[in-house]
């Protein structure tokens with residue numbers, strides 16, 4: 225499984241990192257980055273709740 229974040233779209237709102245701190249973190253540019261793809265259910269939830277649909281899950 226692959227998880228992609230479109231850094232051109234990410235506004236760094238922190239929603240995904242709050243929902244799944246084990247899977248995402250904000251980098252030094254204030255953009256989300258993937259740190260683990262193990263928690264797929266949480267990642268899907270974060271993808272659904274990202275306000276600008278910047279998280280893509282490819283199973």
Ligand code: SF4
Nearest residue numbers: 234235237238240274
């Ligand atoms: S929820 Fe979306 S916009 Fe917000 S930090 Fe995560 S990827 Fe970026």
